[in-house]
Amino acid sequence: CTEERSLAGSLNDVKNVIAVMSGKGGVGKSSIAGMLATALSRDGFSVGVLDADITGPSIPRAFGIQGGKLQGTPFGLIPPESQGGIKVMSINLLLPNEDDPVIWRGPVISGAVKQFWDEVDWRELDYMVVDMPPGTGDVPLTVLQSLPVTGLVIVFSPQDLVMMVVKKTIKMAQKMNVPILGLVENMSYAVCSHCGERLDIFGKSTAQEAAKEMGIPLLAQLPWDPQLNRLMDEGRIEDCDEKLLTALIG
């Protein structure tokens, strides 16, 4: 039976895999994953996004891609493309409605993530960006063990409570010898749209000191940006501001 290896995924050739992780939910992993993919695609690279957050998927909505009629060939499920040509695969593309729940246990969830890597017809990609779910459970374990991850981008916001949980993910990556490309602090501060004053809405940022203490580069500190929130809700992450992208990948 093993001789009849399926053709699915056999034409895939992914050069780099970057997983955007945090451990803590709601810090901006999906937003940053979307922006990173957009920045790499604008620079001329071929990019795919694998939405590994099976029970809380946001990637199709961020890129304005509707679910429904996915096509497949012997080479695997064909991933839909965003307006900018970024290939995307997510559980929400396989559900009748985007707000239908996926009520699965760990082994089924991990299996789905592996199938998104192994059995989707990605073809040649310079970069695969993986949007990770919160926590250090089944999916993070499966992705770090089974995908050839080049490196991690770790996202956090300025609260102490968030950093406490994010450090769990950093220690997990270090234990599993997966390289950390760098830290991104998101929602570092806000600017009042009325009076222009800078507001430390989450408290004073300690990102510089934390990054130094852990010996991990701080890649970017992104401000609170109501436009980014709007773009995510409207499926237009690819229209995000050049300034934000440059802040993210320099």
Place this chain on the structure above:
Amino acid sequence: CTEERSLAGSLNDVKNVIAVMSGKGGVGKSSIAGMLATALSRDGFSVGVLDADITGPSIPRAFGIQGGKLQGTPFGLIPPESQGGIKVMSINLLLPNEDDPVIWRGPVISGAVKQFWDEVDWRELDYMVVDMPPGTGDVPLTVLQSLPVTGLVIVFSPQDLVMMVVKKTIKMAQKMNVPILGLVENMSYAVCSHCGERLDIFGKSTAQEAAKEMGIPLLAQLPWDPQLNRLMDEGRIEDCDEKLLTALIG
């Protein structure tokens, strides 16, 4: 062998179980769970908090409870108490350091949550508040199937993307016939600390319409409150403002 049923948990008598859920991370589940427990305790009820977020636990930190030397008797693990007498159990109380990762797969994670319910010596409680992890996977499934949940409090913040994911949890609860006590919109708006202007930091709230459309009561709309953030980081959730508590439980 079944004759020698363990004594652990045999003196427990929990009258009501309220699970604080969302599906989406970072919307304020732990903060609201902490505030709800505080409000009920101030009203004279005996309260426990079960931290079901095994890989992203924030409850011990919210209540300022250090981990380490937990005691046990034949009746089960003794849950430490907060300053206000709220009993708490969390995986972070069993780890040497609060930022150590728990790298487990679904069955082990669910097992831990069941043990927190079955084998901790809670004794008599009027209310058990369960702080849920994001998603609709192992732990939500275990809690909704195995604990006698009285009702759910569903937390969200104003973004469309958040509501799309939160609806998955609502549909899950409805599918499993678990009552929803109501919705809480958190971080509905912010007030600039400099000029006092009201800022819709996450976009205009549509909570009233969403609640009406789903036929679920909207229990509260909590503003962005930098003090709440500070209290969570400093382990002083029990000092939260009477105004916020009244807004939460009326």
